Amino acid sequence: MEFRFFYHFGAYLLMLKGMFSKPENPKMYWKQFMQQCVDIGVGSLGIVFIISLFMGGVTTLQTAYQLVSPIIPKATIAQITRDTIILEFAPTLTSIVLAGVVGSKIASELGNMRISEQIDALEIMGINTRGYLVMPKILAALLTIPCLVIIAGFLGIWGGKFAGVAAGIISNDEFIQGLRQELKIYNIFFALSKSYTFAFIISSVSAYYGYNVQGGALEIGKASTTAVVVSCVLILFSDYALSAILL
Amino acid sequence: MIELQDIKKGFGDKQVLKGVSATMEAGKVSLIIGSSGSGKTVLMKCIVGLMGVDEGKVLYNEQDFTAMNDQDKKTVRQEIGMLFQGSALFDSMTVEQNVMFPLDMFGVGSYKEKKKRVMECLDRVNLKDAARKFPAEISGGMKKRVGIARAIVLNPKYLFCDEPNSGLDPQTSLLIDKLIKELTVEYNITTVINTHDMNTVMESGDHIIYMYQGLKQWEGSNEEIIFSNDERLNDFIFASDFLRDAKEMRQMEMFRDKNWRDRLKKEPPAGEK
Numbered sequence: 001m002e003f004r005f006f007y008h009f010g011a012y013l014l015m016l017k018g019m020f021s022k023p024e025n026p027k028m029y030w031k032q033f034m035q036q037c038v039d040i041g042v043g044s045l046g047i048v049f050i051i052s053l054f055m056g057g058v059t060t061l062q063t064a065y066q067l068v069s070p071i072i073p074k075a076t077i078a079q080i081t082r083d084t085i086i087l088e089f090a091p092t093l094t095s096i097v098l099a100g101v102v103g104s105k106i107a108s109e110l111g112n113m114r115i116s117e118q119i120d121a122l123e124i125m126g127i128n129t130r131g132y133l134v135m136p137k138i139l140a141a142l143l144t145i146p147c148l149v150i151i152a153g154f155l156g157i158w159g160g161k162f163a164g165v166a167a168g169i170i171s172n173d174e175f176i177q178g179l180r181q182e183l184k185i186y187n188i189f190f191a192l193s194k195s196y197t198f199a200f201i202i203s204s205v206s207a208y209y210g211y212n213v214q215g216g217a218l219e220i221g222k223a224s225t226t227a228v229v230v231s232c233v234l235i236l237f238s239d240y241a242l243s244a245i246l247l
Numbered sequence: 248m249i250e251l252q253d254i255k256k257g258f259g260d261k262q263v264l265k266g267v268s269a270t271m272e273a274g275k276v277s278l279i280i281g282s283s284g285s286g287k288t289v290l291m292k293c294i295v296g297l298m299g300v301d302e303g304k305v306l307y308n309e310q311d312f313t314a315m316n317d318q319d320k321k322t323v324r325q326e327i328g329m330l331f332q333g334s335a336l337f338d339s340m341t342v343e344q345n346v347m348f349p350l351d352m353f354g355v356g357s358y359k360e361k362k363k364r365v366m367e368c369l370d371r372v373n374l375k376d377a378a379r380k381f382p383a384e385i386s387g388g389m390k391k392r393v394g395i396a397r398a399i400v401l402n403p404k405y406l407f408c409d410e411p412n413s414g415l416d417p418q419t420s421l422l423i424d425k426l427i428k429e430l431t432v433e434y435n436i437t438t439v440i441n442t443h444d445m446n447t448v449m450e451s452g453d454h455i456i457y458m459y460q461g462l463k464q465w466e467g468s469n470e471e472i473i474f475s476n477d478e479r480l481n482d483f484i485f486a487s488d489f490l491r492d493a494k495e496m497r498q499m500e501m502f503r504d505k506n507w508r509d510r511l512k513k514e515p516p517a518g519e520k
Contacts, residue, residue, distance in 0.1 A: 021317070025354050117335040120297055124407075125349050126324035 012208045018130040033136040040102050041144030052152040055089050056159030064169040074170045078178025081160040090153035091191045095198035099231040103206035107227035110210030111220035134207045141203035149195035198235050205231045254303035263289045265461040274435045276451045281458030291441045328398030332410040334390040336382040343378040346396045368396040388419035406436045412444040424451045
C-alpha cells in the first residue's frame with residue numbers, strides 16, 4: 001500500500017512536471033483552455049446553482065431551529081448562516097460536488113482518449129499531450145472553480161434569506177443586519193484559498209487517473225470512480241489542514 | 248529509410264523483443280507479421296517511440312532516434328504519420344477538422360491553404376463528401392481512410408499503420424491496402440504495416456518481416472514467401488487448406504513465367520514436374 005502510494009505520487013509529480021514545455025502552437029492551447037473553461041465553469045453552473053440555494057436555505061432553517069433562546073437576536077441566524085457558507089459550505093461542499101461532476105468528466109474524457117489511442121495519435125504528431133490535454137484543464141479549473149465558489153456563496157446566502165423570510169423565522173431587514181455584523185474579510189480570503197487548493201486537487205488528480213488508464217471501458221469507469229474518491233478524500237484532508245494552518 | 252539495430256525490449260521478467268534488426272526502405276511497404284504475442288505491436292511502438300527500447304537503435308535516415316532529446320524527437324515525429332487500429336479520430340471534431348488538426352497545431356499556412364490541403368487529402372482517399380460528418384456518423388472503412396488522410400496531411404516521410412484492415416470486409420480491406428501502396432509509391436514514403444491480414448501480405452508486401460517469439464524468424468518479399476521453406480512461416484501464413492491450395496496454384500503460376508523462374512532459381516513445384 002505504502003509503495004503504491006509512492007508510485008502514484010511519483011507518477012503524478014512527473015505528469016505535472018511534463019506539462020511544462022514550449023507549446024507547439026499557443027493559439028491551439030488557448031483554444032483548448034477556453035473550451036475547458038466552458039466545460040468546467042459554464043457546464044457546472046446548473047448544479048452549483050441548485051445545491052447553493054438549498055444549502056443556504058437548510059443552513060438558515062437548522063440554525064434557527066437550534067437558536068431558541070429569546071436573548072439571542074434573530075440577526076445572529078443570518079450571521080451564522082453567512083459565516084458557515086463562506087467558511088465551509090461554499091468552498092468545500094461545492095468542491096465535493098464538483099469533484100463528482102468535473103472530476104469524473106476529466107477522468108473519463110482522458111481515459112477514453114487513452115483507450116481509443118487518441119493520446120498516442122497526438123504523441124506521434126509530436127505534441128506534448130500532458131501540456132496540451134492536462135494543463136488547460138488544470139488552468140481552467142483554477143480560474144473557474146473559485147468563481148463558482150463565489151457564486152455558490154452569494155446564492156447560498158440569498159437562499160438562506162429566502163428560506164428564513166418565507167418560513168417567517170426572520171425578517172428581511174433582520175437578515176440584512178445580520179449579514180453586516182462582524183464580517184471578516186479574512187474569511188473570504190480563506191474561502192478563496194480553499195477553493196484554489198480544491199480546484200487544483202480536482203483537476204490534477206482526475207487528469208492523472210484518466211491519463212494513465214490502461215485496459216478498456218471497464219477501466220475507464222474504475223479510473224473515474226477512483227479519481228472522484230481520491231479527490232474527495234484529498235479535499236477533506238486539505239480542508240482540515242488549511243483550517244488548522246490558516247484559522 | 249528506417250534501420251533497426253538489435254532492438255531489445257522486456258517487461259519485468261518477460262523479454263518481448265530479443266534483438267530485432269531490419270531495414271525498411273523508402274517507397275516500399277514493409278510488413279511486420281506474426282502471431283499474437285510475437286512482439287510485432289511492441290516493435291512498432293518502439294520504432295515510433297511510444298515505448299522506449301532497452302537496448303539497440305532505431306535510425307531514421309541514419310539519425311539515432313533512441314538517443315535523441317525530446318525536442319529532436321518532436322522534429323522527427325512531425326515527419327511521421329500513423330494510422331491506428333481503431334483510427335484514433337478525435338470524436339468531437341468533424342472529418343475535416345480531424346484532418347486539419349496537424350496543420351492547425353503546427354501552424355502550416357493560412358486557413359485557405361490549410362483547407363485546400365485538407366480537401367486534397369480527403370479527395371485522395373475519396374472522402375470529400377464526408378468532410379462535415381463526425382466520426383460517429385461514418386463507417387469503419389471511412390474512418391480508416393480519414394485516418395490515412397490525417398496521417399498524410401503533413402507530407403510525412405514515414406507512414407506507420409497498425410492493423411489497417413482489422414474489422415473491415417475483404418473488399419474494403421483491399422481498397423485500404425491499395426491506397427496505402429499507392430501513397431507509398433507516389434510520395435516515396437517509408438511505410439511500415441503491422442498486420443494479420445494475409446491479403447495485405449500477398450498484395451502489398453514489398454518487404455515482409457515475420458516475427459516469432461520476439462525474434463525475426465523470416466524476411467523477404469511477397470513473391471519469395473510463396474517459395475519459402477520456413478515451416479513456422481508456412482504454418483502461420485498458409486494456415487488453412489484453402490490457403491495452402493492457393494499457395495500451390497500461385498507457385499505454379501509463377502513458375503510458368505520464365506523471368507520468375509530465373510529470379511527465384513527454384514525447383515518446380517510438385518504439380519509442375
